[in-house]
Amino acid sequence: MSKIPADLKFAESHEWVRLEGDIATVGISDHAQHELTEVVFVELPELQLATVAGDSCAVVESVKTASEIYAPVSGEVVAVNQALDGDPGLVNTDPYGAGWIFKVKLGPNGKDEFEDLLDAEGYENVIAGH
Amino acid sequence: MLKRTPLFECHQQLGGKLVEFGGWEMPVQYTSITDEHQVVRKHAGLFDISHMGEVLVSGAGAAEFLNRTLTNDVTKLTPGLGQYTLMCRETGGVMDDLYLYQLAPLEYLLIINASRIDVDVAWLQERWAAFPAAGTVELRDVSAETGAVALQGPRAAAFIGDVFPGPANGGTLVARVTELRKNQIARWEFAGQPVRVARTGYTGEDGFEVVAPAGVIVAVWQKILAAGHPYCLQPAGLGARDTLRTEVCYPLYGHELDEQTTPIEAGLGFFVALDKGEFVGRAALAAQKAAGPARKCVAFKMTERSAPPRPQYAVWSTGPEAAAVGTVVSGTQSPSLGVGIGMAYVPAALARPGTAIAVEIRGKRAAAVVVPKPIYLRPVPQTPATV
Numbered sequence: 001m002s003k004i005p006a007d008l009k010f011a012e013s014h015e016w017v018r019l020e021g022d023i024a025t026v027g028i029s030d031h032a033q034h035e036l037t038e039v040v041f042v043e044l045p046e047l048q049l050a051t052v053a054g055d056s057c058a059v060v061e062s063v064k065t066a067s068e069i070y071a072p073v074s075g076e077v078v079a080v081n082q083a084l085d086g087d088p089g090l091v092n093t094d095p096y097g098a099g100w101i102f103k104v105k106l107g108p109n110g111k112d113e114f115e116d117l118l119d120a121e122g123y124e125n126v127i128a129g130h
Numbered sequence: 131m132l133k134r135t136p137l138f139e140c141h142q143q144l145g146g147k148l149v150e151f152g153g154w155e156m157p158v159q160y161t162s163i164t165d166e167h168q169v170v171r172k173h174a175g176l177f178d179i180s181h182m183g184e185v186l187v188s189g190a191g192a193a194e195f196l197n198r199t200l201t202n203d204v205t206k207l208t209p210g211l212g213q214y215t216l217m218c219r220e221t222g223g224v225m226d227d228l229y230l231y232q233l234a235p236l237e238y239l240l241i242i243n244a245s246r247i248d249v250d251v252a253w254l255q256e257r258w259a260a261f262p263a264a265g266t267v268e269l270r271d272v273s274a275e276t277g278a279v280a281l282q283g284p285r286a287a288a289f290i291g292d293v294f295p296g297p298a299n300g301g302t303l304v305a306r307v308t309e310l311r312k313n314q315i316a317r318w319e320f321a322g323q324p325v326r327v328a329r330t331g332y333t334g335e336d337g338f339e340v341v342a343p344a345g346v347i348v349a350v351w352q353k354i355l356a357a358g359h360p361y362c363l364q365p366a367g368l369g370a371r372d373t374l375r376t377e378v379c380y381p382l383y384g385h386e387l388d389e390q391t392t393p394i395e396a397g398l399g400f401f402v403a404l405d406k407g408e409f410v411g412r413a414a415l416a417a418q419k420a421a422g423p424a425r426k427c428v429a430f431k432m433t434e435r436s437a438p439p440r441p442q443y444a445v446w447s448t449g450p451e452a453a454a455v456g457t458v459v460s461g462t463q464s465p466s467l468g469v470g471i472g473m474a475y476v477p478a479a480l481a482r483p484g485t486a487i488a489v490e491i492r493g494k495r496a497a498a499v500v501v502p503k504p505i506y507l508r509p510v511p512q513t514p515a516t517v
Contacts, residue, residue, distance in 0.1 A: 035368075037162045041437045041462040045494070059492065061437045063163045063463050085435070092244050 004029070005096055009114060010123035011072040016096065019106075019114055024073050027100040028044045028060060028091060031127045039091040044080040045102050051075055053113045058101055060091060069101060073113045077104040135180035136277050136344045137351055142477035148180040152245030152384075154181040154366050155260055167465040168334055170374055171508070174283030175366030179339070180347060183247035183273040185240040185254065191266030192238055198232060199257045199410055201393060205401035207232040212303030212313045212328055214401055217250065218411030222392035222418060225252050226383060230427045231315045231332060233301060239326070239341070241381045247273050257311030257410065277347025281354055282374075284508075285351040285361045290338055292357040293350070294318040294327055301326065303310035307338070321346045330373065334508055376460045377472060377506035379429050383443060383453055385459045386427055388472055393477070395423045397503065425456070426481040432470035432489065436496035439489045446488040446495055447480060455480060456490060466506050476500070 005015045008016045008026040014032035033039065051071035056100050058069035082101045084090060090099040106114070116124065141148060146157030157178065159166060169175050201217035212231035216224055226249070227240040241476040242250045244434040251271045256263055268502055294307045300317030304310055307318070315328035323346045331337035342345060342350050343459045355363060372382070381387050386396050393402050394415055398476060403409075405415050432439065439461030444454045461472030472489075480487060483502045488495035 013262055037159065059437065061463070062156065063373060063438070063465065066440065068438065116445050 002022065004124055006098055006120045006121040009072075009117035009119060010126075011070065011117055012126055013070050015069060015072045017072045017114060017117060021111065022106045022107060022110070023078065024075070024104045024114060025100050026072060026102055026104065027095055028069065029033040029123070029127075030095045032067075033092045033095045033099070036060060036063065036067055037092075038062055039088045040085040042081075042088045042091065042101065044082075044084065045077045047077055047080060049077040050107075051077060051089075051104055053109070060101075071104065073106060073110045073111045074102055075104040077102050078105045133181070135178055136347050137180055140167075140348060140351055141365075145164050146365070147366060149368070149447055151368055152243070153180065153300075154244055155366070158369045159367040160365050161365055161369070161503055163373060164465045166364060166366035166370035167373050169362065169364045170283045170335060170370060171462060171466060172284070173362035173364075174281060174285045174337075174371065175282040176283065176354055176358065177366050177368075177371055178278075178351070179280050180344070181244035182278055183244060183250065183253065183271070184276040184278070184341065185242060186237065186270040186272055187240065187254075187267065188237040188270075189267045191235060191261070191263040192236055192268075194263070195258065195261050195267045196230065196238060197406060198261070198408060199254065200228075201409060201415070202230070203401040203406040204232075204238075205406070206229065207421050209234050210300075210315055212315050213329060214392050216387075216398065216401060217253065218393065218412065218415065219389060220413035221389075222362055222394070222411045223389040224383070224387040224391055224393060224396070225253055225389065227381060227387055227398070229328075231288045231326075231328065231404045233317075235316070235422065236293055241278075241341070241436060246383060247271070275352075276341060277342050278339060278341045279347065279351055279354065280333075280337060280339045281358070281363075282331045282333040282335050283363075283364075284336055284337075285358075285363070286337045289357040289361055289363075290327075290354070293353050294320065294325070299338040300324070310338070312427055321349055322479065325350065325413065328395070332380055333374040334380075335374075344509045353397065355462075359393075364405060372451070372460075373462050373465055376471065376473070377461055377464055377466055377504065378500040379428075379503040379505060382460065384473070391475075392423070394418045395425055396427045422476060424477060425475045425476050426498045428476055429473050429486060430471065430489075430496045431501050431505065432496060434497045436470060436489075438470040438493050439496075439498070441489065444490040445474045445476055448486045448488055448497075452488070452495075454490070461489075464506065470496075470498075471505050
């Protein structure tokens, strides 16, 4: 399993967040994609959806199961990864890069919620205890 | 506490991902479901099916007892031959679906579903107690002391003879294990123990199922893996077993079948011998067959890009008066076809292949079509004609 990127924050439910300005890019961790196995479909959120931290806003489907993706931060969906429509396997092959799922423009609480997420070390402890 | 098969440590050593299945801790996959699925379609895969139950029924009255308890015609069997059959309640509801083998003139072996062992054995004992000639029949649940593996795939026959060399010493007396034809079973000695090999399976591919005393099943597993190594054999988990059987529309108890469902509704009427004489459920099944079942189990394919259909999703009719009319019982993304597939119960009027239906996936309806069974057919049949 690849190293957990130090520049990302993580939710205990295995989403990662990369913050650039007030735009948070969200995907699922390498650990999560490995547990899910081959992703065959990603149900992306609607653009302009108002996300609430902790609420389900996308679904990643493997052969065996459907897994909900929870918004790690509150705000508004401003982009979704259309490439996943044609190649959902990007979530497996490049979970921290081309396999990103959606982008959220942070709302008023977004920055605080982001700060409260786990850092790489904290997330490593979560999956070590898994 | 989940039950474990004698192969549990083998699964751990192979890196199997272990999950709960019907009260058992079983490998769902070793590498990935899709990978193992493709290996079974192209080469060969080895499954642990030791969780399944085995019941021996023997004695002068065994055939008659079984013929009154099961739906298929036991008298069609000869020593060394097996048949798919079902066990029903008086209502016609399915207690279990199973394989029945005649091992010897007065000895039969039932292979039953893991999740149904306790229920089935209690039911068989109840039927046995009510059987007029109970004194001539002996029932023995040997599930705990028996292991089993399934070797499946087009290349299985290329190396199974290395594991069970020479002629059979019981059952269908073939000179070589690969001479077994579909549904035939025979006995070999392995490490001093009697081991049965049948040409059966649950994947739609050619293959063999091996039933052995629990004490030698690890050695059987390891010897098959070693013999199959040059043929790209891989261990395969329950995940691939489920996608493989769904593509060929084999029922799985708890999905296509339960005590509220009859074999007629499930499309398994071929295995219900209404003309063989009295058996449990006969009256109900004959009446339903004559009237035609109100609902039927159909196979379907998604016709638009969607998330895979899953069990319990609602099935809708289409058109201006579309309504929720049925339920998905098995559903997955087909690794062979690359589309969502499944089986569902729908009103008989919607059961014809070609009928447009829709599957409700998280509140949205996705288009699908009823298709003939099986959904997937292997390109070139490998087995000789059925017996």
